Amino acid sequence: MKLTCTQENLTRAVGIVARSVGKDASLPVLSNVLLATERGRLKLASTNLELGVTCFVGARVEKEGSLTVPARLLLDYVSNLPSNSVSLEVSGDTLNLECGENHASIKGIPASEFPLIPGTQENPNVVIEGERLAQAIGQVVFAAAKDESRPEIAGVYVQIMDDGEVRMAATDSYRLAERRFKNGVRLTGSPTAAIIPGKALSELHRILGSGAGEVSMAFQDGQVIFSFEDPTLTGGNVEVVSRVVEGRYPDYAQIIPESYLTKVKLNQKEFSTALKATSLFSRADASDLHLAVQEKDQAVSFSAESGQLGKNDSVIPGEVEGGDQKIVFNHRYLLDGLSACGTDEISLCLNSDAAPGALLPTGDASEGYTYIIMPIKS
Amino acid sequence: MKLTCTQENLTRAVGIVARSVGKDASLPVLSNVLLATERGRLKLASTNLELGVTCFVGARVEKEGSLTVPARLLLDYVSNLPSNSVSLEVSGDTLNLECGENHASIKGIPASEFPLIPGTQENPNVVIEGERLAQAIGQVVFAAAKDESRPEIAGVYVQIMDDGEVRMAATDSYRLAERRFKNGVRLTGSPTAAIIPGKALSELHRILGSGAGEVSMAFQDGQVIFSFEDPTLTGGNVEVVSRVVEGRYPDYAQIIPESYLTKVKLNQKEFSTALKATSLFSRADASDLHLAVQEKDQAVSFSAESGQLGKNDSVIPGEVEGGDQKIVFNHRYLLDGLSACGTDEISLCLNSDAAPGALLPTGDASEGYTYIIMPIKS
Numbered sequence: 001m002k003l004t005c006t007q008e009n010l011t012r013a014v015g016i017v018a019r020s021v022g023k024d025a026s027l028p029v030l031s032n033v034l035l036a037t038e039r040g041r042l043k044l045a046s047t048n049l050e051l052g053v054t055c056f057v058g059a060r061v062e063k064e065g066s067l068t069v070p071a072r073l074l075l076d077y078v079s080n081l082p083s084n085s086v087s088l089e090v091s092g093d094t095l096n097l098e099c100g101e102n103h104a105s106i107k108g109i110p111a112s113e114f115p116l117i118p119g120t121q122e123n124p125n126v127v128i129e130g131e132r133l134a135q136a137i138g139q140v141v142f143a144a145a146k147d148e149s150r151p152e153i154a155g156v157y158v159q160i161m162d163d164g165e166v167r168m169a170a171t172d173s174y175r176l177a178e179r180r181f182k183n184g185v186r187l188t189g190s191p192t193a194a195i196i197p198g199k200a201l202s203e204l205h206r207i208l209g210s211g212a213g214e215v216s217m218a219f220q221d222g223q224v225i226f227s228f229e230d231p232t233l234t235g236g237n238v239e240v241v242s243r244v245v246e247g248r249y250p251d252y253a254q255i256i257p258e259s260y261l262t263k264v265k266l267n268q269k270e271f272s273t274a275l276k277a278t279s280l281f282s283r284a285d286a287s288d289l290h291l292a293v294q295e296k297d298q299a300v301s302f303s304a305e306s307g308q309l310g311k312n313d314s315v316i317p318g319e320v321e322g323g324d325q326k327i328v329f330n331h332r333y334l335l336d337g338l339s340a341c342g343t344d345e346i347s348l349c350l351n352s353d354a355a356p357g358a359l360l361p362t363g364d365a366s367e368g369y370t371y372i373i374m375p376i377k378s
Numbered sequence: 379m380k381l382t383c384t385q386e387n388l389t390r391a392v393g394i395v396a397r398s399v400g401k402d403a404s405l406p407v408l409s410n411v412l413l414a415t416e417r418g419r420l421k422l423a424s425t426n427l428e429l430g431v432t433c434f435v436g437a438r439v440e441k442e443g444s445l446t447v448p449a450r451l452l453l454d455y456v457s458n459l460p461s462n463s464v465s466l467e468v469s470g471d472t473l474n475l476e477c478g479e480n481h482a483s484i485k486g487i488p489a490s491e492f493p494l495i496p497g498t499q500e501n502p503n504v505v506i507e508g509e510r511l512a513q514a515i516g517q518v519v520f521a522a523a524k525d526e527s528r529p530e531i532a533g534v535y536v537q538i539m540d541d542g543e544v545r546m547a548a549t550d551s552y553r554l555a556e557r558r559f560k561n562g563v564r565l566t567g568s569p570t571a572a573i574i575p576g577k578a579l580s581e582l583h584r585i586l587g588s589g590a591g592e593v594s595m596a597f598q599d600g601q602v603i604f605s606f607e608d609p610t611l612t613g614g615n616v617e618v619v620s621r622v623v624e625g626r627y628p629d630y631a632q633i634i635p636e637s638y639l640t641k642v643k644l645n646q647k648e649f650s651t652a653l654k655a656t657s658l659f660s661r662a663d664a665s666d667l668h669l670a671v672q673e674k675d676q677a678v679s680f681s682a683e684s685g686q687l688g689k690n691d692s693v694i695p696g697e698v699e700g701g702d703q704k705i706v707f708n709h710r711y712l713l714d715g716l717s718a719c720g721t722d723e724i725s726l727c728l729n730s731d732a733a734p735g736a737l738l739p740t741g742d743a744s745e746g747y748t749y750i751i752m753p754i755k756s
Binding site: 077094309 | 448451454455458459460472473479480481482483484485651652654655658659686687688689690691692693694
């Protein structure tokens with residue numbers, strides 16, 4: 001392999017793939033990045049056997065070839081280089097890297113030992129604006145179970161509906177986040193539904209972070225493949241491949257209440273201040289936060305008490321409709337939901353102290369988001 | 379105790395003192411901040427028994443009193459509050475804190491259990507512009523020994539000379555940093571010399587970070603007291619008190635070469651890139667980095683090799699005077715010195731592969747800084 005590319009493109013591309021490497025000490029090649037020439041471009045790839053990330057960048061290829069080298073070392077090395085042309089040349093199991101008067105030889109592992117990352121995307125089921133997809137993932141993925149013992153709920157359930165609506169839902173059985181959106185979505189194949197591992201979507205979210213154009217999404221052969229052009233890479237595109245989770249996603253729709261007795265409109269900033277102040281006193285073990293809605297006062301109070309630390313009580317104004325309520329929530333789940341709503345005004349919706357409550361964004365940017373929290377029995 | 383102050387002042391003051399609390403589980407009061415009224419102001423104090431930080435802020439005091447409360451909880455609580463007036467009232471061992479509709483009760487420990495922080499500053503030996511003092515501390519303190527087994531060299535040797543020059547020096551016996559400065563210094567008492575613990579100066583550096591006016595410095599009763607007004611606090615001033623280290627500081631002046639055979643002027647940015655690129659291959663155990671100065675080429679090369687990772691060789695141009703040199707340094711010590719110089723151009727000065735080398739800032743901002751590194755014997 002012998003080729004030249006720009007330091008900026010190389011650094012960006014290594015940055016995209018390097019975070020997705022595996023940490024399996026028994027298979028050291030997983031902590032490497034694959035470098036290979038393919039159709040006149042440089043291909044970079046990493047995998048942890050569950051998730052594969054491939055990135056192509058424009059390069060002047062003089063000689064075909066491939067090698068894998070340690071991801072961290074490569075990233076640290078190329079990101080420190082001056083903004084210039086970088087030449088890469090493989091000689092045996094060594095990558096020779098030159099940029100100006102900097103000459104490195106990095107020891108690698110033959111590409112033949114690198115696991116095959118399957119699948120080039122065929123017909124995408126749907127094409128989604130990158131920014132909308134990233135926002136939707138950010139609004140739901142944190143609610144997926146962290147524990148992998150139940151792989152279904154450690155995933156995000158993604159449904160492509162007949163009319164082109166996309167629904168993404170995640171729950172760890174204590175809270176549930178669902179986002180529905182249709183704007184910025186183009187149906188290009190069959191409607192479908194699948195569970196995508198939360199970790200894969202978090203990684204996609206990170207890569208999309210710096211902005212992407214359209215992302216096409218294909219479900220094929222038990223996998224999901226996301227493919228998009230990265231605007232920060234000249235002539236570069238990225239593919240993220242993950243297995244989908246086998247199994248049946250819980251029928252979460254039945255958890256979402258059809259109506260609410262009490263609705264309170266709250267200012268996001270006031271809500272957040274009161275919640276954080278009170279959270280400091282929520283017992284470390286139980287995390288109980290007491291909420292009281294008072295229609296007469298048009299206000300909501302947040303309180304928590306810790307035998308060791310003391311207590312807090314914060315009251316904020318709210319437009320209350322439908323009567324008083326008292327309920328206990330885990331303060332962390334409230335904070336998560338509040339951040340995910342992303343609007344200046346938020347509706348808190350309740351039925352009783354034993355029924356799930358909801359946070360709903362209100363206003364223009366509030367398209368189709370629902371965050372449900374189970375109460376703590378007091 | 380009953381008083382009112384602004385949320386901004388309170389947050390800033392708690393932020394100044396809260397980081398200096400102790401972590402002694404057998405003496406829980408050390409992880410608290412003392413709140414007390416004093417001469418119509420609110421006094422906040424923290425100590426780890428080696429270092430004490432006291433901060434005064436303007437307050438409307440209605441009733442005298444005092445209490446200690448957990449530093450972390452207080453800081454988190456007040457920094458989350460809206461920008462408003464905060465009222466503090468002590469009732470028994472509880473601090474009642476009110477800001478708008480936020481009401482907290484924080485459990486405390488009586489002020490009588492809090493260790494006495496000694497000393498109000500009497501006659502300062504010297505008054506120094508805050509910014510210059512902060513810069514000088516930053517240039518030397520990192521070179522002090524981290525290991526406290528030899529407390530003298532875990533400290534910074536500070537000398538106030540007859541002519542008002544301030545000299546600060548630190549060494550861990552592998553490298554030495556010395557800063558001398560006279561601009562911005564006013565001698566207001568007797569010249570003196572003392573060893574100040576590195577940790578105390580690091581803490582002072584952090585507090586001065588956001589800008590301070592003049593800092594007066596007094597050595598009295600085996601202690602050093604720094605006193606200054608904090609411009610971000612309305613009517614507030616800060617005192618940092620530390621014991622000085624007993625013992626004799628090594629005669630470091632004899633380590634600094636009187637002259638150098640070879641001098642090389644290097645561009646800071648090129649130097650840094652070459653050094654970082656090469657450092658990635660320095661052996662984790664030995665950290666060897668090979669430097670070669672070539673007068674004929676007017677260049678310096680940096681190289682390192684690791685049996686496991688590979689190798690790097692970076693060459694940068696330099697104005698070489700006085701002949702070729704080859705020497706081996708620990709790459710970390712070179713990087714530290716390079717950052718501390720703080721100028722766009724830096725002189726690398728060498729005598730032989732067995733003699734200490736020096737990094738000297740050059741140009742306008744280069745007043746009196748010397749960084750000496752011992753070579754590694756190859």
